[in-house]
Amino acid sequence: xxxxxxxxxxxxxxxxxxxxxxxxxxxxxxxxxxxxxxxxxxxxxxxxxxxxxxxxxxxxxxxxxxxxxxxxxxxxxxxxxxxxxxxxxxxxxxxxxxxxxxxxxxxxxxxxxxxxxxxxxxxxxxxxxxxxxxxxxxxxxxxxxxxxxxxxxxxxxxxxxxxxxxxxxxxxxxxxxxxxxxxxxxxxxxxxxxxxxxxxxxxxxxxxxxxxxxxxxxxxxxxxxxxxxxxxxxxxxxxxxxxxxxxxxxxxxxxxxxxxxxxxxxxxxxxxxxxxxxxxxxxxxxxxxxxxxxxxxxxxxxxxxxxxxxxxxxxxxxxxxxxxxxxxxxxxxxxxxxxxxxxxxxxxxxxxxxxxxxxxxxxxxxxxxxxxxxxxxxxx
Numbered sequence: 001x002x003x004x005x006x007x008x009x010x011x012x013x014x015x016x017x018x019x020x021x022x023x024x025x026x027x028x029x030x031x032x033x034x035x036x037x038x039x040x041x042x043x044x045x046x047x048x049x050x051x052x053x054x055x056x057x058x059x060x061x062x063x064x065x066x067x068x069x070x071x072x073x074x075x076x077x078x079x080x081x082x083x084x085x086x087x088x089x090x091x092x093x094x095x096x097x098x099x100x101x102x103x104x105x106x107x108x109x110x111x112x113x114x115x116x117x118x119x120x121x122x123x124x125x126x127x128x129x130x131x132x133x134x135x136x137x138x139x140x141x142x143x144x145x146x147x148x149x150x151x152x153x154x155x156x157x158x159x160x161x162x163x164x165x166x167x168x169x170x171x172x173x174x175x176x177x178x179x180x181x182x183x184x185x186x187x188x189x190x191x192x193x194x195x196x197x198x199x200x201x202x203x204x205x206x207x208x209x210x211x212x213x214x215x216x217x218x219x220x221x222x223x224x225x226x227x228x229x230x231x232x233x234x235x236x237x238x239x240x241x242x243x244x245x246x247x248x249x250x251x252x253x254x255x256x257x258x259x260x261x262x263x264x265x266x267x268x269x270x271x272x273x274x275x276x277x278x279x280x281x282x283x284x285x286x287x288x289x290x291x292x293x294x295x296x297x298x299x300x301x302x303x304x305x306x307x308x309x310x311x312x313x314x315x316x317x318x319x320x321x322x323x324x325x326x327x328x329x330x331x332x333x334x335x336x337x338x339x340x341x342x343x344x345x346x347x348x349x350x351x352x353x354x355x356x357x358x359x360x361x362x363x364x365x366x367x368x369x370x371x372x373x374x375x376x377x378x379x380x
Contacts, residue, residue: 013046014222020083022047022172022205023068028077030063030229037063039229040077050199050206052216055226056252061209064226065175068207069098082172097171101178103162105150112137112146115165122169136164139198156187160194167202176208180215192218213253217241225249241301247378250299255334257305257345259298263377266292271377273298276341283316283372290377300375305347307335307360308367315369321345323364335360337368 013019021044030038038060045051053061066072067079070091078085086094097118105114112133119129137143140160142153150158159179166174179195180188196219199206210216216223217237224234225248233245244250251258259282261275271286273296282298290296311318319339327334328351335347345368353359360366 011048011221013049014044019046021045021080022082023207024078024080025064026078026080028067028074028079030060030067030072031075037229038067038074041229041231043224043231043234045205045207047205048203049221050196050208050219052220052223053207053209053226054211054213054216054223056211059226060229061226062177063229065098065177065207065209068173069096069175070094095172096175097166097169097173098175098177099162099166099179101181103150103158103182105158105161105165107150110147110149111142111153111161114150114161115168118165119168124169132168136168139167139201140164140194155183156191159183159191163195163198167198167204171204173205173207176206178210179208180210180212188215189218195219217253225252243376244299244378247297247299250376250378255302255346255348257300257302257375259300259343261296261298263290263292263294263296266290270372273377276339276343279319279340280317284375284377285373287377294379297378298375299378300370302334302346302348303332304370304374305345306369307337307347307349308369309360309364311367312369316372318367318369319345320365320367323360323362323366326358326360326362333358335366337366 023045025041025043028038028041029036053064055061063072067074070086070089073087079087081094081096106117109117115133115136116129119132124132133146134143137146140163142157142160145153145157150161180191183191192215208216208219220237222234222236223240225232225240227248233240233249240249240253244253247258250256259275261273261282264272264274264281266286269286271284271290273282273284275282284298306312321337321339323335324338324344325336330351332348332350335349337345337347339345347368
């Protein structure tokens, strides 16, 4: 997982009681007829953040962005930008710009003219426009391409031109609507890091809408996971992945094994989860509020599950099973192990050896094991 450079230091304004958010949603609801797209949502986003709105189609993330841009008006509640209620402010008067998924470049204009288009309609003196265009082309590493037309450059380069145009007027806030969706996987990954570098250099607040979990986890300082118009969890990528606050988030972000059960016993630090007749109980760390007899769900990521031919003697949890399937991903393999009750447990193993020397194959009897703190106990 990779974060902007400032995230490796002390850039945590959301934990500072004195920090003032640049964007504040206060009890915002948006309805389209009888359909509620955004449901009484409150959220703070801080200056210099690279903030990601993540969720499935129809969860409300695009509606939230369109309200920031001014294309939609809240049914109720307030949206504050730098202390100002922006509801009555038209889109062209807001210090906000938006980069669309389609890039929306003018095909008959050169790249330089595309970037200059908005500047020529702003208050910027004409004598300064050419210099600003050159600055933006340099920022996105396209200085030598200013005289070309959009059809004469690659998709990744068009994406950078659209970014340069969106940033040319120095907005306080840049909105990115699925900006990398049209790029192939390798180029998308490279462009994610370019976006992070540009955002860090400029210090502009970026808000990105995406359904790509890996993209959100890579670029964002914080991620808001949405569902049915509400925020399910807002946290850093590490917290979202390692400490999801619900079964929904655990299942939505990355890959996870979910084991249904009930708390057989609970102490201050430990819980024993009964989950399948004839199979060992699961020893886990006890979450706050869990009581004996509560239904719960044990969530553990595949990379935290070990696989072995012999039962490990020092593991807090060890379950016998049979290799049902193997997914080869190049750098790692995912083993699908079927337990005695039919439950499938996924274990990921780094491929440190050649494929011909794989330790386990289909139908092998194996053990999957994990520590008591490798997973989380979540409410059922």
